Amino acid sequence: MRRTVTRLFSLILLFSSAAAVEAQHGSIAEAPFSTPRDVAAGKQSFRSQCAACHGLDGSGGAVAPSLVSGTFKHGGSDEALFTVITKGVPGTAMTGFALDGREVWQLIAFLRSLNVARSAAKAPGDAAKGAQVYQANGCARCHTNGSGSGGFDGPDLSEIGARRTLAQIEQSIVDPDADVDAAYWSVRAEMKSGQTVNGIRMNEDMDSIQIREPGGRLRTLMKADLTRFEIVRTSPMPSFKDKISGADLQNLVAYLAGLGAAAREAENK
Amino acid sequence: MRTLLVSLILAGAAAAQNWTTYNGTAQSTHYSGLDQIKTSNVAGLELRWVSQADSLEKFEATPLVIDGVMYVTEPPNTAVALDTRTGRPYWRYERPVPPGNYVCCGNVNRGLAVQGDTIFMGTLDAYLVALDRATGRKKWETKVAEYSHGYSITVAPLVVKDKVILGPAGGERGISGFLAAYDTRTGKEVWKFHTIPQPGEPGHETWSGDSWKTGGGSTWVTGSYDPELNLVYWGIGNPGPDWNPAARPGDNLYTDSVVALDADTGKLKWHYQFTPHDEWDFDAVQVPVLVDLNWRGKQRKAMLWGNRNGFFYVLDRSSGEFLLGKPFVKQTWSKGLDDSGRPMKISGTSPSIAGTDLYPGVQGGTNWYAPSFSPRTGLFYLTAWENYHTSYYSWDQEYEPGKSFTGGSARGPIPSLRREPIIRWGPEWGYGVIRAINPLNGEKVWEYKMLDVSDAGILTTAGDLLFSGNREGYFFALDAKTGKELWKRYLGMQVADSPITYTVDGVQYVTVAAGHALFSFALGPGR
Numbered sequence: 001m002r003r004t005v006t007r008l009f010s011l012i013l014l015f016s017s018a019a020a021v022e023a024q025h026g027s028i029a030e031a032p033f034s035t036p037r038d039v040a041a042g043k044q045s046f047r048s049q050c051a052a053c054h055g056l057d058g059s060g061g062a063v064a065p066s067l068v069s070g071t072f073k074h075g076g077s078d079e080a081l082f083t084v085i086t087k088g089v090p091g092t093a094m095t096g097f098a099l100d101g102r103e104v105w106q107l108i109a110f111l112r113s114l115n116v117a118r119s120a121a122k123a124p125g126d127a128a129k130g131a132q133v134y135q136a137n138g139c140a141r142c143h144t145n146g147s148g149s150g151g152f153d154g155p156d157l158s159e160i161g162a163r164r165t166l167a168q169i170e171q172s173i174v175d176p177d178a179d180v181d182a183a184y185w186s187v188r189a190e191m192k193s194g195q196t197v198n199g200i201r202m203n204e205d206m207d208s209i210q211i212r213e214p215g216g217r218l219r220t221l222m223k224a225d226l227t228r229f230e231i232v233r234t235s236p237m238p239s240f241k242d243k244i245s246g247a248d249l250q251n252l253v254a255y256l257a258g259l260g261a262a263a264r265e266a267e268n269k
Numbered sequence: 270m271r272t273l274l275v276s277l278i279l280a281g282a283a284a285a286q287n288w289t290t291y292n293g294t295a296q297s298t299h300y301s302g303l304d305q306i307k308t309s310n311v312a313g314l315e316l317r318w319v320s321q322a323d324s325l326e327k328f329e330a331t332p333l334v335i336d337g338v339m340y341v342t343e344p345p346n347t348a349v350a351l352d353t354r355t356g357r358p359y360w361r362y363e364r365p366v367p368p369g370n371y372v373c374c375g376n377v378n379r380g381l382a383v384q385g386d387t388i389f390m391g392t393l394d395a396y397l398v399a400l401d402r403a404t405g406r407k408k409w410e411t412k413v414a415e416y417s418h419g420y421s422i423t424v425a426p427l428v429v430k431d432k433v434i435l436g437p438a439g440g441e442r443g444i445s446g447f448l449a450a451y452d453t454r455t456g457k458e459v460w461k462f463h464t465i466p467q468p469g470e471p472g473h474e475t476w477s478g479d480s481w482k483t484g485g486g487s488t489w490v491t492g493s494y495d496p497e498l499n500l501v502y503w504g505i506g507n508p509g510p511d512w513n514p515a516a517r518p519g520d521n522l523y524t525d526s527v528v529a530l531d532a533d534t535g536k537l538k539w540h541y542q543f544t545p546h547d548e549w550d551f552d553a554v555q556v557p558v559l560v561d562l563n564w565r566g567k568q569r570k571a572m573l574w575g576n577r578n579g580f581f582y583v584l585d586r587s588s589g590e591f592l593l594g595k596p597f598v599k600q601t602w603s604k605g606l607d608d609s610g611r612p613m614k615i616s617g618t619s620p621s622i623a624g625t626d627l628y629p630g631v632q633g634g635t636n637w638y639a640p641s642f643s644p645r646t647g648l649f650y651l652t653a654w655e656n657y658h659t660s661y662y663s664w665d666q667e668y669e670p671g672k673s674f675t676g677g678s679a680r681g682p683i684p685s686l687r688r689e690p691i692i693r694w695g696p697e698w699g700y701g702v703i704r705a706i707n708p709l710n711g712e713k714v715w716e717y718k719m720l721d722v723s724d725a726g727i728l729t730t731a732g733d734l735l736f737s738g739n740r741e742g743y744f745f746a747l748d749a750k751t752g753k754e755l756w757k758r759y760l761g762m763q764v765a766d767s768p769i770t771y772t773v774d775g776v777q778y779v780t781v782a783a784g785h786a787l788f789s790f791a792l793g794p795g796r
Binding site: 144148152153156202203205207208210212216217218219220222 | 336337338350352354355357358359360386401402403404406408409
């Protein structure tokens, strides 16, 4: 008996929420503001409201996901995006924003224009040949590519194509110092004993620095034990400007842009 | 006896500076050979750091420490590497908990295993994940079971040679349990032991009809390994549905048993069932403590076991032979054990529609939290719930995949924390207690009484100290020989894990979790 009553109650809930969704459909079925001028206005709003967490180019930050992949964790429909922007995502740092309807739609139009997935398809290179370039240049010594092997010293590239534009990928190969994620900044320090220490900076507070030394040892340096230290914001990765160029570069970019395509498609379903 | 004690001490000393497995030593004794902190100076123990988890769910994890780095899980599904001198994090691995993921008793995890540069973690969504020790990045993951059918993983895995071993929780959701071994390099399954025997497997006849399909038999507390015998020992959870035994006539192997499995093949060498045809949810999910004893003139490779059913056991771990069984708390379900170690059930104790009052209550005389054995005192220590009872109710229930499947309920004394102590509703007040038991005769040597009960495990050390905590929020050190309280601090929230100890830069630390935070202590200056 108790079960029957519960079911009846759930059915009522189901019907009433379905009705609510239908009503929403009637009012906000499609993005009404999506002209180039709306995209430009959306970009302005994005810079003032969203970029602090999602990055100026929407490629994500320490607390917020990338918005350039064309897929969205909490739903990719216009309606879902509208809800996330206006209501936020409970349990995350994403709060709701008090924008008027037009501003929200312009933001959505801008987000649509960021879609990397579309630009990845436009990559001029040959991804299969790019995979050979990846192998020949030893990229796997420091990077993983989703194949189950590779090193952990550099960023995971398994889904890089879903997070970075073609231009960003190319820039990271020829000029790794141009944009270094803070998770890959280094520390160079000298101890009072005269010993020099260096490693990837993993964490820091007023008294200590946590680093990963070459070879993988985790170590905490107390600032009181140091005579000096500096945070190096350049990349430990060498530039491949002189080693990979022309068609090889285009092929490698195409290969990397394709990484994560499977995950992207799965998310889209 | 003496030579064996000495070898135990040496084994402890060799690995003393680190704490590399859930159970601390190869013998799963939760004993450390460290003695910088000892009975004469423990009063000078001071707080060094606190690390708070993002989640408000309580810690049940036992951390690992290797060369100054602590690896621990935070609720619900996070692994983290911390500096042991400052408590500052190096990396975090966070895995989302999918909607509809069910864990009976909190979104908890009991910890990690390590081999070389790889960390292993079981997840609430029933995956085994391998992480790079230096970066926390995922190397591989293997699906262990289907979480939407009520399976989850809360256990800390056990690494044996080139395999990582673990199994699911979900005994309250009609799972069909198992223990499985995976290749530490690839994550490929190497063997799988069905804790509920499938058709054609020995023991299947102890289930009637189709009852085996939803028979439970979870494996949610880490087992032990004897390298000489090459046997893995693991305690198996309750049969399902928990409180409706009429739905599953028979002994219901291997629920409420300890199984001894060949580490290479997963083949059963022997089993011992503590509670055949369990009617009260007496999971045998305790840590198998491996101790060598001079047993009535003969050297024995023994196993010590304080069971949820209220009895303390000594078994021969080579053969599974029953050597001793004696109640360590008040119990009203059994007249005792016969010569083979089979309990003699008292009639009228089955769960019923009107409710049947019974000792011990549903959380047992003890439970999953780790006991300890000190080779220096020769005593077995456990956390017990004394004079504790529950009303057990039973009714018919149909199985629905992924839904609760308990066939009744156990009502009474498990109110949430920060209320009255749980055992005060009976005619005679109960209490939580640390008990020291002489394994040679099962007799109590001393006890340390608390007001409320405790879900804290025990650590003993070569400094002749015993560390533990309780639901009242205290963390304390006792004299392991006498039970005398030597030091105590209020940490403000329930201790529900086992303390550990290790050294960094020559300093001995003791770490314990209370609530959703880790606390680390060391001796103050001049001690």
